[in-house]
Amino acid sequence: xxxxxxxxxxxxxxxxxxxxxxxxxxxxxxxxxxxxxxxxxxxxxxxxxxxxxxxxxxxxxxxxxxxxxxxxxxxxxxxxxxxxxxxxxxxxxxxxxxxxxxxxxxxxxxxxxxxxxxxxxxxxxxxxxxxxxxxxxxxxxxxxxxxxxxxxxxxxxxxxxxxxxxxxxxxxxxxxxxxxxxxxxxxxxxxxxxxxxxxxxxxxxxxxxxxxxxxxxxxxxxxxxxxxxxxxxxxxxxxxxxxxxxxxxxxxxxxxxxxxxxxxxxxxxxxxxxxxxxxxxxxxxxxxxxxxxxxxxxxxxxxxxxxxxxxxxxxxxxxxxxxxxxxxxxxxxxxxxxxxxxxxxxxxxxxxxxxxxxxxxxxxxxxxxxxxxxxxxxxxxxxxxxxxxxxxxxxxxxxxxxxxxxxxxxxxxxxxx
Amino acid sequence: xxxxxxxxxxxxxxxxxxxxxxxxxxxxxxxxxxxxxxxxxxxxxxxxxxxxxxxxxxxxxxxxxxxxxxxxxxxxxxxxxxxxxxxxxxxxxxxxxxxxxxxxxxxxxxxxxxxxxxxxxxxxxxxxxxxxxxxxxxxxxxxxxxxxxxxxxxxxxxxxxxxxxxxxxxxxxxxxxxxxxxxxxx
Numbered sequence: 227x228x229x230x231x232x233x234x235x236x237x238x239x240x241x242x243x244x245x246x247x248x249x250x251x252x253x254x255x256x257x258x259x260x261x262x263x264x265x266x267x268x269x270x271x272x273x274x275x276x277x278x279x280x281x282x283x284x285x286x287x288x289x290x291x292x293x294x295x296x297x298x299x300x301x302x303x304x305x306x307x308x309x310x311x312x313x314x315x316x317x318x319x320x321x322x323x324x325x326x327x328x329x330x331x332x333x334x335x336x337x338x339x340x341x342x343x344x345x346x347x348x349x350x351x352x353x354x355x356x357x358x359x360x361x362x363x364x365x366x367x368x369x370x371x372x373x374x375x376x377x378x379x380x381x382x383x384x385x386x387x388x389x390x391x392x393x394x395x396x397x398x399x400x401x402x403x404x405x406x407x408x409x410x411x412x413x414x415x416x417x418x419x420x421x422x423x424x425x426x427x428x429x430x431x432x433x434x435x436x437x438x439x440x441x442x443x444x445x446x447x448x449x450x451x452x453x454x455x456x457x458x459x460x461x462x463x464x465x466x467x468x469x470x471x472x473x474x475x476x477x478x479x480x481x482x483x484x485x486x487x488x489x490x491x492x493x494x495x496x497x498x499x500x501x502x503x504x505x506x507x508x509x510x511x512x513x514x515x516x517x518x519x520x521x522x523x524x525x526x527x528x529x530x531x532x533x534x535x536x537x538x539x540x541x542x543x544x545x546x547x548x549x550x551x552x553x554x555x556x557x558x559x560x561x562x563x564x565x566x567x568x569x570x571x572x573x574x575x576x577x578x579x580x581x582x583x584x585x586x587x588x589x590x591x592x593x594x595x596x597x598x599x600x601x602x603x604x605x606x607x608x609x610x611x612x613x614x615x616x617x618x619x620x621x622x623x624x625x626x627x628x629x630x631x632x633x634x635x636x637x638x639x640x641x642x643x
Numbered sequence: 644x645x646x647x648x649x650x651x652x653x654x655x656x657x658x659x660x661x662x663x664x665x666x667x668x669x670x671x672x673x674x675x676x677x678x679x680x681x682x683x684x685x686x687x688x689x690x691x692x693x694x695x696x697x698x699x700x701x702x703x704x705x706x707x708x709x710x711x712x713x714x715x716x717x718x719x720x721x722x723x724x725x726x727x728x729x730x731x732x733x734x735x736x737x738x739x740x741x742x743x744x745x746x747x748x749x750x751x752x753x754x755x756x757x758x759x760x761x762x763x764x765x766x767x768x769x770x771x772x773x774x775x776x777x778x779x780x781x782x783x784x785x786x787x788x789x790x791x792x793x794x795x796x797x798x799x800x801x802x803x804x805x806x807x808x809x810x811x812x813x814x815x816x817x818x819x820x821x822x823x824x825x826x827x828x829x
Contacts, residue, residue, distance in 0.1 A: 490819070493821060494820075494821045503819050504818065504819030504820070505809070505815070505816075505819045508809040508810065508815075512803075515802055515803045518799060519803075551784070586671075
C-alpha cells in the first residue's frame with residue numbers, strides 16, 4: 227500500500243497535539259493527529275486516582291477554548307481533565323486517528339514517512355507531541371535492592387491499597403513524590419521520603435493561588451531564549467504542589483507535620499541498607515532561598531502594579547525544618563520498609579524516532595521546539611520549558627502552538643523541504 | 644544583585660570557567676580528571692604526602708611546584724604532633740573547596756566579596772577508632788561549617804552563594820555521599 231499523503235502529521239492527542247491541531251486548522255494546513263490510544267490517553271491511563279491538576283481551572287486556556295464552569299479556582303480531577311480535553315477535541319473537530327501507534331518516523335520523499343500499524347503517512351512536517359512523561363526514570367542503584375522489597379514507579383502508582391502494610395520509602399520530593407508520600411502516609415503506612423534537589427512553593431500566597439501570581443507577574447511567560455541557562459531550566463524539578471480542594475500545602479514541613487520522615491537523597495543501596503546523602507540541609511536551604519526569591523519578585527510586582535490593597539500583606543513561610551542529624555543509612559528490612567516508590571522523574575520515549583536528532587543524553591536537540599533535523603519541518607511540543615516556563619502546562623501549549631504553527635507554515639511556504 | 648557600578652573582582656576568572664564548561668559540554672571525554680597524592684611513612688604516626696601530578700583535559704599535568712603536607716597526631720594520642728591530624732586535613736579540604744566555590748559563585752553573580760571566613764567544627768567519638776564500641780563510627784558524627792562573609796549583597800544573596808557553593812563542591816560531595824574505596828598492596 228502506498229503511503230497516504232498529507233501536509234502535517236501531529237503525533238499525540240493530548241493538550242499539545244490538540245492545540246497544535248487547532249492552530250494548523252486556523253492556517254488551513256491539512257493534518258492528521260495520530261494517537262496510540264484515545265484523546266488524553268496519558269491522563270486516562272498513567273495517572274494515580276486522586277491526582278488533580280496542579281493548575282486552577284481558569285488556567286487551562288487553549289486556543290479557541292477555555293474554562294466556563296463555576297469553580298474557576300478549583301483543580302480538575304483526572305476524569306474532569308479527560309472530559310475537558312475530549313470536549314476540546316470535539317469543539318475544534320480535531321482530526322484524531324485513535325489507536326494508531328506510530329512505530330517509526332523517518333526521512334521520506336521531501337519530508338517524512340510516519341509508519342503505523344494502520345498504514346504509512348508521507349508528510350512535509352511532523353509535530354512530536356507525545357509528552358514528557360512516557361517513562362518513569364528509575365536510578366541505576368535500584369538494581370542493588372533486596373528482591374524481597376516491592377517497588378513501583380509514580381507511573382504505576384494508583385492508590386495506597388496497591389501497597390502492602392508496612393513502611394514505604396518514597397524516593398523523590400517533587401510534585402509526584404510529595405503527593406504520593408502524603409497520601410500513602412495518611413493511609414497508615416509510615417513513609418520515609420528521600421529528598422534531593424526540589425522546588426518549594428506555597429499553594430496560596432497573600433490569598434491568591436501561586437499559579438495566579440506566576441501567571442500575572444509574567445514568571446510563566448519567561449522565554450527559553452531569555453533565561454541564563456536553558457539546559458538547567460529544562461531540568462528543574464516540578465514544584466511541590468498539589469491541587470487538593472482544601473488547597474493544602476505538600477511542602478516538606480507539611481509532610482513532617484503528619485509524620486513523614488525526611489532523609490537525604492538516596493545515593494546507594496548496599497547489603498540491604500539504603501544510604502542517604504548528607505546534603506539534605508543544603509537542599510532544603512536552596513529550596514527555601516529559591517522560594518523566597520520568587521515571593522520577593524511577586525511582592526515587587528504587586529507593589530508596582532498597585533494591587534497591595536487587594537491582597538493580603540506580604541509574609542514569609544517558616545524555613546524547612548530538618549532534624550539535627552537525619553539518618554544517613556537505613557537497614558530497610560530492620561525498619562520495616564516493604565515498598566519503594568520511585569518518584570525520580572520521567573523521561574520522554576523516542577524509541578520510535580528514526581531520525582538523528584537526539585543528543586548523547588537522549589534528548590531531542592531543538593531551538594524552542596524547532597528540531598535540529600537534517601530536513602526542516604520537524605517540531606517538538608509539550609516538554610518542560612520548550613519555549614516558555616509554562617510550556618509543560620495545559621495553559622502553556624497554546625502560545626507554543628501559535629509560534630510553532632507560524633514557523634511551520636513559513637517553512638511550507640518557503641518550499642525548502 | 645550587587646548594586647556597585649565598579650567591576651566586581653574576586654580574582655576568579657569566570658569567563659575562563661564558562662568557556663571550559665562550554666568546551667567540555669561538547670567534548671565530555673576531556674572532563675575526565677584523575678587526582679593523585681603520594682604518602683610516605685616517616686616515623687611513628689608521622690607521614691608526609693606530596694602532590695604534584697594530575698591528569699585532565701586528555702593529558703598529564705603538573706602543579707607549578709610540588710606541595711607537601713605533614714600529618715601526624717597530637718601528643719594526647721601518644722604521637723609527636725609533627726603535623727595536622729589527617730581528619731583536620733579533611734576539614735581544611737572541605738573549607739577550601741567551599742570557599743573557592745563562594746568566590747567563584749559570587750564572581751559569577753557579580754557580588755564583590757570583602758572578606759570570607761569559614762570555621763569548621765567536626766565532632767568525633769573516638770570510641771570508634773579505638774575499637775571500644777562497634778556501634779560508633781570511626782569518622783565524624785557531623786560537620787558544621789560557619790561562614791562569616793562581608794560582601795556587597797543582601798543576607799539572602801550571601802546565603803544563596805554559600806548554598807550554591809555546596810551544590811557544586813567536590814569535597815562536599817565526597818563527604819556527604821558514599822564513595823567506593825579500593826586499597827591494594829602491590
